[in-house]
Amino acid sequence: MDLVNHLEGRLLFAVPKKGRLQQATLDLLAGSDVQFRRETRLDIALVKNLPIALIFLPAADIPTFVGEGRVDIGITGRDQVAEHDATLPNGEVSGVEEILDLGFGGCKLQVQVPQKGDITEAKQLIGRNVVTSFTALSDAFFRKLEGAAAGEKLQTKIKYVGGSVEAACALGVADGIVDLVESGETMKAAGLKAIDTVVESTAVLVKSRGSKNELLDLIAARIRGVITAQRFVLCQYNIPRSELAVAAKITPGKRAPTITALEEENWVAISSMVEKKRIATVMDELIKVGATDILVLNIANSRTD
Ligand SMILES: Nc1ncnc2c1ncn2[C@@H]1O[C@H](COP(=O)(O)OP(=O)(O)OP(=O)(O)O)[C@@H](O)[C@H]1O
Ligand SMILES: O=P(O)(O)OC[C@H]1O[C@H](OP(=O)(O)OP(=O)(O)O)[C@H](O)[C@@H]1O
Incomplete structure (x- = not known):
């Protein structure tokens, strides 16, 4: 079936296609009686018992699709929403609106440096190399530390990598990194320590700003019910x-x-x-x-x- 042509009239709901938030999200959908079967390798699944289509997307891309109104509702990390919002031009209101804190996927986006090195404070990284997947939040964080105005060139060199950020210091690519920490095991295994926190995060249910829809309210109420039952x-x-x-x-x-x-x-x-x-x-x-x-x-x- 050509799923893309069956989306008309359905509420589009973005869910993480892999990673740390996926299983808890699928459990939440099951608890909310959202029934679907996802065909192998397909990133769209039609919900059988409600006029909803699930769109499986990387957690990092969900705020963009929701923010631009391409999908109506989504589940992702608050860190990803914050990163998306940090890319917006000064003064532009985010198109992503948080409806509900889902309580799982708790982690912190932290500034990390080698345990053995001489850096103990984030401001010592000013003018040095910082590697991260969260370039917009890192830019905003160091901009504040440097006291630099919007648009002014930063002294700190922030470079993007897509994953395994922790390897950057050991490989000599970075003096520090900005990455997610939950248990701290990955950080410790890489010989790093946290010296500052950029944002704290949990998974959130978000919607396109201003969108109003009975089905959206119904699904949010069901998810809220499951979350409360779990708490x-x-x-x-x-x-x-x-x-x-x-x-x-x-x-x-x-x-x-x-x-x-x-x-x-x-x-x-x-x-x-x-x-x-x-x-x-x-x-x-x-x-x-x-x-x-x-x-x-x-x-x-x-x-x-
Ligand atoms: N260790 C963790 N513990 C809890 N939540 C986490 C953890 N790591 C990431 N998260 C949350 O899950 C979201 C998705 O991260 P995850 O690393 O699973 O993404 P991914 O889509 O698999 O991307 P990547 O390919 O970059 O790993 C993060 O934005 C964050 O909100
Ligand atoms: O503090 P911890 O409990 O060790 O968790 C932190 C790790 O979890 C995430 O990565 P993930 O394992 O999802 O894989 P990734 O590096 O491919 O993103 C994050 O990017 C850290 O690397």
Whole structure:
């Protein structure tokens, strides 16, 4: 089938075609009941149960397609959006609008130098060679450090490489690099250390500025529901009615805890959404105030405000 001629009337949704954000994005689409089959080597997939076409693109190119209104909505890193925005002429408003922080793909774009060298501060790189895949953000970062005006030639020499940026120092191409760091393993393995941070990033859902569409709102609501479900658990427990106020403070829920009377007099059951990362501490606190039968349940999906 000639997919390109079947895009008419469909919402175009850009997703990373490979790399660090791809699997979490595909999981998010599955959780949102976006059903599709991607033919081998094809970068377009028609969604079976919604008038949407998925366009598989490199994460770095997604802000350009969304910003120019060629696709309606996309998932990429905030770092990629920032890099795209940094290429815009002074004063031009970005065509990319963030709808939602998706919480995964957390990393930092950092200035890195050899562990063994004498450089300890980013300003010592002024006038030297810096290698990166993020040339626009690096330009803006060193422009600020140098106090250079827009358009003025930079003293720092910023060179683009497409990948394996960490090799640049060891190969003598760079005195420092600007690249992404998550665990820090790649940086350490290359004998580098971070001396400054250019931007912090997570994956984001973005749309073309100003675009309004019911389907876009529906898909954003579904994705928001899956993200919330992943972030929260449902905590249920029993507690003496006398401790209700203090328990409600420990588990206030998203709006308010659900309280149900128990058959046993003076006891109530509470059910409340709690952030996954806080649940162990919350359970410790509940035990201290006399809660019993504490159960923690995963949430498969959600729609909350
Ligand atoms: N180590 C990491 N941990 C978490 N997120 C990351 C990490 N590295 C990159 N990312 C995020 O994933 C996005 C895509 O990076 P990734 O390296 O996977 O891209 P790619 O499309 O495979 O490109 P490349 O071919 O340049 O590697 C980044 O812009 C960033 O937002
Ligand atoms: O701090 P860490 O957890 O080690 O992650 C950082 C590495 O991850 C990314 O590269 P990726 O492995 O995606 O491959 P790439 O170099 O081809 O972009 C990034 O460019 C770093 O090299």
